[in-house]
Amino acid sequence: MKNKNKTLIIGILVIGFILAICIHRGYIRPLVKNVANTTPIATQTPVLVSSPETATETYDPKNYKNEKYGFEISFPDSWQYYAVISETWQGTMVNGDTKKYQGPKILLRSPKWTEAKPWQDIPVLIFTPEQWKLAENEELAVSAAPIGPSKLGENKNYVFALPPRWIGFTDALGQDEAAEIVKTFKAF
Secondary structure, three states: HHHHHHHHHHHHHHHHHHHHHHHHHOOOOOOOOOOOOOOOOOOOOOEOOOOOOOOEEEEEOEEEEEOOEEEEEEOOOOOOOOEEEEEEEEEOOOOOOEEEEEEEEHHHHHHOOOOOOOOOOOEEEOOOHHOOOHHHHHOEEOOOOOOOOOEEEEEEOOOOEOOOOOOOOOOOHHHHHHHHOOOOOOOO
């Protein structure tokens, strides 16, 4: 009886170890995923990763619409369970002025994304018109790249842009797909 219990315990430990390796390498998708210091549970609907008080997004498997800032973007079927992650971009003046700037950054993430196999995010930087004028005149730097962000669109309150080198800078999967999705961006 003692040997059977010992064999059972060793078997359970071996199976647990194998599962942990498979999850770590991305062969098995965990039910709970840590994204941006939060832990959303994998669901059959898009996941919002921000505080409920600031949630003004409309979720649809094919279309993300942000009423607060006034933009939308459409997705192919392969992005049906995308995640929305609210972050903040930061910038500094190029001339050495110590004044710092910041603004909202909305990351749209593919449902295929895992830590082991990251897929290309779509990072939408949101500027006020005054901030955008500084960035456009190359007075405000939002990254270490020697070029500024590229404009996606604008409405009466905000200018939307992609960060410099947002695509192709890493070996993230799905870069071509993300580049096509960006073409559907609309400000309203």
